[in-house]
Amino acid sequence: xxxxxxxxxxxxxxxxxxxxxxxxxxxxxxxxxxxxxxxxxxxxxxxxxxxxxxxxxxxxxxxxxxxxxxxxxxxxxxxxxxxxxxxxxxxxxxxxxxxxxxxxxxxxxxxxxxxxxxxxxxxxxxxxxxxxxxxxxxxxxxxxxxxxxxxxxxxxxxxxxxxxxxxxxxxxxxxxxxxxxxxxxxxxxxxxxxxxxxxxxxxxxxxxxxxxxxxxxxxxxxxxxxxxxxxxxxxxxxxxxxxxxxxxxxxxxxxxxxxxxxxxxxxxxxxxxxxxxxxxxxxxxxxxxxxxxxxxxxxxxxxxxxxxxxxxxxxxxxxxxxxxxxxxxxxxxxxxxxxxxxxxxxxxxxxxxxxxxxxxxxxxxxxxxxxxxxxxxxxxxxxxxxxxxxxxxxxxxxxxxxxxxxxxxxxxxx
Numbered sequence: 001x002x003x004x005x006x007x008x009x010x011x012x013x014x015x016x017x018x019x020x021x022x023x024x025x026x027x028x029x030x031x032x033x034x035x036x037x038x039x040x041x042x043x044x045x046x047x048x049x050x051x052x053x054x055x056x057x058x059x060x061x062x063x064x065x066x067x068x069x070x071x072x073x074x075x076x077x078x079x080x081x082x083x084x085x086x087x088x089x090x091x092x093x094x095x096x097x098x099x100x101x102x103x104x105x106x107x108x109x110x111x112x113x114x115x116x117x118x119x120x121x122x123x124x125x126x127x128x129x130x131x132x133x134x135x136x137x138x139x140x141x142x143x144x145x146x147x148x149x150x151x152x153x154x155x156x157x158x159x160x161x162x163x164x165x166x167x168x169x170x171x172x173x174x175x176x177x178x179x180x181x182x183x184x185x186x187x188x189x190x191x192x193x194x195x196x197x198x199x200x201x202x203x204x205x206x207x208x209x210x211x212x213x214x215x216x217x218x219x220x221x222x223x224x225x226x227x228x229x230x231x232x233x234x235x236x237x238x239x240x241x242x243x244x245x246x247x248x249x250x251x252x253x254x255x256x257x258x259x260x261x262x263x264x265x266x267x268x269x270x271x272x273x274x275x276x277x278x279x280x281x282x283x284x285x286x287x288x289x290x291x292x293x294x295x296x297x298x299x300x301x302x303x304x305x306x307x308x309x310x311x312x313x314x315x316x317x318x319x320x321x322x323x324x325x326x327x328x329x330x331x332x333x334x335x336x337x338x339x340x341x342x343x344x345x346x347x348x349x350x351x352x353x354x355x356x357x358x359x360x361x362x363x364x365x366x367x368x369x370x371x372x373x374x375x376x377x378x379x380x381x382x383x384x385x386x387x388x389x390x391x392x393x394x395x396x397x398x399x400x401x402x403x404x405x406x407x408x409x410x411x412x413x414x
Contacts, residue, residue: 001102001110003193004180010293011199017042019245028214032065033058035214036207039244040094043203052101060093060127060204065211068362070330073221074345076338077212078362084152085365085387086282087234088123090208091201096127096134098200099192103133111411112136113179114194115172117230117275118145118282119364122152124194125160135159136194137411139172142399144277144284148368148387155393163410167402168275170286175407185408196233197289205237206244212359213246222249226345226360228337229253230283232261232290234361239297239308249356251309254344256280259313261288266311268302279316279372280336282364312347314340322346323376333373333381335366 005011019038027035037057044053066078082089103110112134114124121138128136138153142164154162165172176193179185196202209225216223225248227235235253242248253261256278264270272287298304314322322339326332334342341360349358366373366381374380400406 001099001192003191003195003198004177008177008181010197010290012293012296013043013199016240016243018243021245021247024213024245024247027210032211032214033061035210036061036204039206039210040203048098048101056094056097056101060097061090061207063089065208065215067212067215068332070326070332073356074342074358074360075212075216076332076334076360076362077208079208080362080365082123083126083386084119084122085368085384086119086123087205087208087361087363088119089127091196091204091233092120092123092127092194094204095194095198095200096124096131099128099134100131106133108190110134110190110192112192112194113176114138115169115176116140116145116153117169117284118149119368120195120282121162122149125153125156125162128194129156129160130158135414136161138162139165139175139407141169141172142166144168145281146369146371148370148391149281150397151390151393151395152387154395154397155390157396161414162397163400163407164397165400165402168286169284170275171402173285173287173289175402175404178404179407179411182408185411189411195289196231196236202233202237202290202293203240205234206241208361209238209241209246209248216357216359221355221357223247224250224252224345224348224356224358226252226254226341226348226358228280228283228341228344228361228363229255229261230258230285230288232288232294234363235309236290236293236297239294242308243297250348252341252344252348253309253311254341255311255313256283256319256340257313257315258284258286259311260286261291262311262313264302264311265306265309279319279369280340282337283340310348310351312344314343318343320372320376323373327377333366333377334362335364335369336372337364338362
């Protein structure tokens with residue numbers, strides 16, 4: 001419920017329960033809901049009774065994960081078949097129901113703060129919409145996300161408020177962090193986070209890493225997972241999945257021009273910097289929140305990080321070319337984030353000749369980036385009906401500066 005620890009640090013599980021190879025093999029034949037329940041149960045019980053946890057999982061994860069094989073050695077895991085057409089639906093829907101359970105007897109209102117660079121906002125907004133006892137405040141950088149992303153969370157009303165910040169995503173993230181470390185504010189308001197700094201949103205992201213294993217053909221060829229990366233929750237969840245027993249040989253941190261982590265892997269120095277705006281905007285993060293967790297899972301040593309993760313950055317021009325190439329080679333429409341993931345896999349393969357099969361996480365539906373897709377392949381992707389409805393609605397967001405005093409005043413006034 002606290003999200004960020006009182007000292008500004010990130011929570012980690014005290015222990016990570018490992019599943020045997022036999023149990024993982026059993027996962028292949030079980031319903032996906034049952035697999036998700038088994039994966040998260042060791043982390044959640046006894047704080048959440050098993051019957052409640054089962055209800056939360058079965059309500060939250062009620063949509064499919066689809067594996068598309070572009071070739072025998074390259075697979076795409078589509079994570080955008082949830083309500084908001086992005087992978088964030090997994091974590092946001094699970095966490096919303098979990099928090100709803102914890103606040104069920106509270107008299108005061110819980111305020112959920114979330115900074116979004118694109119898809120987090122809509123996933124959290126839809127996950128928490130009309131949940132009793134909870135209000136959500138979403139901060140997003142003005143004119144730095146696509147219209148489809150923006151309309152999905154700025155048109156809902158009810159217990160969802162969207163703040164359009166005059167600044168970057170890192171400014172939004174900084175405001176949220178400041179709020180959590182403001183003792184005065186926390187005495188007067190009950191705050192929690194819905195970004196991937198919240199362990200309750202991060203752990204369910206293991207579900208789809210396991211989902212990939214269930215669907216991939218059984219093979220002795222090592223599995224290399226390319227993860228489009230911004231705040232690094234997605235890749236951190238992959239490391240958690242590996243720690244519980246998932247047989248992943250290697251991860252690829254595929255970033256856009258905001259390549260702070262690939263730079264760290266090259267040079268050994270972690271140098272956060274202001275985020276650059278790119279076509280793959282959900283990854284426009286110059287200071288990734290989950291980097292300390294990633295380091296912790298690798299015992300804080302560069303040599304161990306390098307053993308498990310490679311990193312590659314891509315320019316906008318390379319991203320557009322790759323979207324076109326994937327379309328021409330496979331007749332598959334990739335959104336810009338997925339294209340960055342494919343670029344990461346291809347860069348890795350050039351440097352590593354040994355046999356491997358690649359799995360790229362497709363994090364968002366291409367229709368959420370219709371302009372970029374049209375620019376790349378010369379035609380717009382099919383528009384899902386539910387996304388089209390949001391594009392017709394009126395935006396309800398409130399403009400705000402990137403100054404903390406303005407943000408605090410807003411929170412206390414409400």
